[in-house]
Amino acid sequence: MIAQDIEKILLSEEEIENRCVELAHQIEEDYKESGETPIVVGLLKGSVPFMAELIKRFEFPCEIDFMSVSSYDGTESIGDVRILKDMDLSCKNRSILVVEDIIDTGRTLVEVKKMFKNKGCLDVRCVTLLDKPSRRVCEIEADYVGFEVPNEFVVGYGLDYSQKYRNLPFVGVLKPEIYQ
Ligand code: IMP
Ligand code: MG
Secondary structure, eight states: OGGGGEEEEEEOHHHHHHHHHHHHHHHHHHHHHHTOOOEEEEEETTTHHHHHHHHTTOOSOOEEEEEEEOOEETTEEOOOOOEEEOOSSOOTTOEEEEEEEEESSSHHHHHHHHHHHHTTOSEEEEEEEEEOGGGOOSSOOOSEEEEEOOSSOEEBTTBOBTTBSTTOSSEEEEOGGGGO
16 A cells, blocks of 8 residues: 555645645635636646645636646756646636646746746736755745645645655655655
8 A cells, every 4th residue: 555655744734724724715715805716727746636625615606627747757847847738728818727736946836836927817826735945956846835845845735756656645755665
């Protein structure tokens, strides 16, 4: 069973769910004020469990879509961000809420924000489940952050190691022997 590969749990399912309720309220307050109907855009594949947990708490109108960008080779970011799958909806003159699993170096978010601005979006915000500020190489912050995590490679709740462990219902750190 995949949970046996975990050395320690950093965030339990309950902690994540409770935080999603708080985040959803905070986001809702902001969009209620502006009266916009945003497109909530999940970055595949890591955002899927978080996005599902979050959007079911939204009581304001929104549309949802997905994009796939860039790649991550093992445990190190390779830096170059490419669109692998584009959105279905047109985002011109729309407000965008990007959903990320984790902001690490910040390169992905910088490039994705730039791309949305170039496409003529009115407003681009980001909500991320996790933030690893100690790893940042670009000056960027998400507008809404679930949890700050230390400089450790984490898996679960959407986050993978070589495409595995995304389906764990919590966030944890792998046993060192798994990387060998
Ligand atoms: P950034 O461009 O360096 O901010 O990288 C963001 C992407 O790197 C995330 O969407 C993840 O896919 C991946 N990533 C960064 N840190 C981790 C981690 O600790 N575990 C799993 N994936 C990670
Ligand atoms: Mg990702």
